[in-house]
Amino acid sequence: MRRNQILRPASATLIMLSVIFLAMPNAQGQEPMALGQPCDTNVDSKPDPAATGRRVATPVDANLLKGNLPCAERVDIAGMFGDDVLRNLQRGFDFYSWLTFIALNAPSDNSGIANPQAQPNTKTKWEDTRYFIQLLDVMRPDDKDPQWNNADKREMIPRTCRAFYTPGTMVVEMIEESYNQPFKTGPLVDQHGRFAIFDILMNEPMFKFITERRLHRKSVQADFEGKIDFPSGTNDGLGPGAIMLKVSWKIMDEKDDKSRFHTVDALVAMPRAHGEQSDPPCLRKTLGLIGFHVVHKTINRRQWIWTSFEHVDNVPEQKDVDAGHLRGSYNFFDPTCDKTTCPLNETPRRPWAPRPELELKYHTAFQSQITRVVPLTDDTKDINGKFQNLLKNTVWKNYMLIGTQWPSEFACASKFPRQNPPPPPTLPDTDFEKEPDMNCAPAPTFLANTTLETFSQGEVPQASSSCMGCHGNAAIYQRPRTSTGRFFNQSDFTFIFEKARP
Amino acid sequence: MNHGAKINAMSKSERQQQSPVTRHDAALDVTRRSVLAGAAAVTIGATTTPTITLGANPELAEDMILFVLLSAALTGISEAKLAPGFGPKERMQANESQRFMRGLQLSDFAKLNVGSDPINVKLDYFKWVNERHPAAFEELLLITKNSLNPPDRTRAQAIIAKIQAATPPQDAPKYLARSVVLMWYLGAWYDPNVLKTLSTVADPDIVKSEIISPKAYTQGWIWRIAQAHPMGYSDMQFGYWGQAPKLDLDEFIGRAT
Numbered sequence: 221m222r223r224n225q226i227l228r229p230a231s232a233t234l235i236m237l238s239v240i241f242l243a244m245p246n247a248q249g250q251e252p253m254a255l256g257q258p259c260d261t262n263v264d265s266k267p268d269p270a271a272t273g274r275r276v277a278t279p280v281d282a283n284l285l286k287g288n289l290p291c292a293e294r295v296d297i298a299g300m301f302g303d304d305v306l307r308n309l310q311r312g313f314d315f316y317s318w319l320t321f322i323a324l325n326a327p328s329d330n331s332g333i334a335n336p337q338a339q340p341n342t343k344t345k346w347e348d349t350r351y352f353i354q355l356l357d358v359m360r361p362d363d364k365d366p367q368w369n370n371a372d373k374r375e376m377i378p379r380t381c382r383a384f385y386t387p388g389t390m391v392v393e394m395i396e397e398s399y400n401q402p403f404k405t406g407p408l409v410d411q412h413g414r415f416a417i418f419d420i421l422m423n424e425p426m427f428k429f430i431t432e433r434r435l436h437r438k439s440v441q442a443d444f445e446g447k448i449d450f451p452s453g454t455n456d457g458l459g460p461g462a463i464m465l466k467v468s469w470k471i472m473d474e475k476d477d478k479s480r481f482h483t484v485d486a487l488v489a490m491p492r493a494h495g496e497q498s499d500p501p502c503l504r505k506t507l508g509l510i511g512f513h514v515v516h517k518t519i520n521r522r523q524w525i526w527t528s529f530e531h532v533d534n535v536p537e538q539k540d541v542d543a544g545h546l547r548g549s550y551n552f553f554d555p556t557c558d559k560t561t562c563p564l565n566e567t568p569r570r571p572w573a574p575r576p577e578l579e580l581k582y583h584t585a586f587q588s589q590i591t592r593v594v595p596l597t598d599d600t601k602d603i604n605g606k607f608q609n610l611l612k613n614t615v616w617k618n619y620m621l622i623g624t625q626w627p628s629e630f631a632c633a634s635k636f637p638r639q640n641p642p643p644p645p646t647l648p649d650t651d652f653e654k655e656p657d658m659n660c661a662p663a664p665t666f667l668a669n670t671t672l673e674t675f676s677q678g679e680v681p682q683a684s685s686s687c688m689g690c691h692g693n694a695a696i697y698q699r700p701r702t703s704t705g706r707f708f709n710q711s712d713f714t715f716i717f718e719k720a721r722p
Numbered sequence: 723m724n725h726g727a728k729i730n731a732m733s734k735s736e737r738q739q740q741s742p743v744t745r746h747d748a749a750l751d752v753t754r755r756s757v758l759a760g761a762a763a764v765t766i767g768a769t770t771t772p773t774i775t776l777g778a779n780p781e782l783a784e785d786m787i788l789f790v791l792l793s794a795a796l797t798g799i800s801e802a803k804l805a806p807g808f809g810p811k812e813r814m815q816a817n818e819s820q821r822f823m824r825g826l827q828l829s830d831f832a833k834l835n836v837g838s839d840p841i842n843v844k845l846d847y848f849k850w851v852n853e854r855h856p857a858a859f860e861e862l863l864l865i866t867k868n869s870l871n872p873p874d875r876t877r878a879q880a881i882i883a884k885i886q887a888a889t890p891p892q893d894a895p896k897y898l899a900r901s902v903v904l905m906w907y908l909g910a911w912y913d914p915n916v917l918k919t920l921s922t923v924a925d926p927d928i929v930k931s932e933i934i935s936p937k938a939y940t941q942g943w944i945w946r947i948a949q950a951h952p953m954g955y956s957d958m959q960f961g962y963w964g965q966a967p968k969l970d971l972d973e974f975i976g977r978a979t
Binding site for chain 2: 297298303305306309628629630631632657658659661662663664665681682689692693694695708710
């Protein structure tokens, strides 16, 4: 069967067989291990035995591949860079980010990310319903309540895909947020003319916080008197706390080298065309991972920690374009096209919505010509090299950390009560109302993933992409009220509540 | 000018002798500006001994610490608010940290972090002042250094008293101190010479100023104290305008030691 075609029911059998095969337990696999059990408490540097007071880098070796999740960051102002506290801390957070990446992308069978039998399409922990749930499985369109670890989602997915679905298959439902970038800045189109698509997931603590309060319903949000305060991760027994993911995918086709990407065979439910009565098509697509955000709330970083990874083939840095230091090809940049013909970092002309009949192909010949506006720091490149070398026998060597944004003003970021969950009364003292900087001085000030914040890269205050700067504005759906004087109820740095159904 | 240069040379020399903070080789601290200043002294001040001023150096931890302490004293805003991350390197309880900061000695500077602030507007401000009024700026840092731990009052009181005691014609630091206050609060530069001139005018006209940088525009402390924000830039929570102001100003600005 040719890939990327609209599915017909006859192909369901083949899919089922392949899914069953993929779901077979790995010979080296072990029992499922809860994320963060135990927590990974490795730190990025250690005392230098040769010099008192100095610190040296923790070796990036197989000891870091155990796959345990850091339940909270372990960073210190002391580090490899002497009195350069900001640099020491940034490296600590980048180290944390790589440990997190390794834990979440390890095979879901718990065989470890370096398992030599693992393939580029081996299911990761975050793709396993035991560990994470897709946002649209929480914010369900029907009257049924969402269920945790519901591997058989047949009744939950769009009707158009049900005939082709087998338990465990990833289903991506195309809504506007699946192809349009934040602030509706437009779609990203790859060098083969196909949409990049996006998805959001959350872990169990986050799921429980939402569903126990029934905040997956807009009507409940409207009357909600409490504060949104997701559980925070700690390394002392309370677990990893709330984690959310945002991922970006590239549609793989014959021209792509699939061995360079982590891939998943997914069903993509196309949106219904305007005025269309019949069911829209359901596509079977192989998706290649190109972007990976991890957002983690921890006890001392109540503005969350914002980690961002990308595929190394995505785009060149702008300075490399200026210097003519280009590789042969990129996912979202054509090195043979000049700036006049292929203007940099521009969106295509509208309309942007995918046409169901074009199977995620953009309706014109447009291809995004994207560069990385803010280069990676030398320190981040250095740590990337070390971890990529550690993962050299896996597909994960093709991914790189873009950066980690964290609240740098410690007193501000951790000044709230440390009880977790917060003590009564219902309104915990963990909101940031009237804080002069509710984000507690994010470091770095700006951070953008070229596949997820493509069109808001840069360093312009209030305009360029800052994880906290943007998400700090998130609120739940709430009617203006006078009894509490609160017009908006802050949603703890997440916009996911906007997807709640009535 | 010669007076300022002499003070500079003395203070720098003294600090190089006393400072426990690791310093660069003094020869490396000789900037083009300081050499030119020394050369100018040779040319113009034929009757005085020429001295090469080294000037304050934002790369030196000691100079930056003194600037932050000075700024906190002048503005009333805590050091850790002006320079996030500023404080003892060693982990301490809050009250212990406060005691340490209050009793700060020069020998404690090696135990201090100068901050881990990604915005780091203090560096912009230091350079701005140092490039325009190096002699008066160095004198302010010297006053701070000599007022670290007074026996009979707070550090801020001691620093302000010494600055206020300056009389013409050696009062340049006094007006520079006013410029520094305005700089932190407004993110704008009011030239100290203009401020001095206006100080004797009964009904002064509007004082000319310039915004120091886009970063400075967003970091003015007046906005935080007013619990507001400059036009076009806000780090406050969405919907903050529906909230009554907080009464506890310490939450916003802390307290200078």
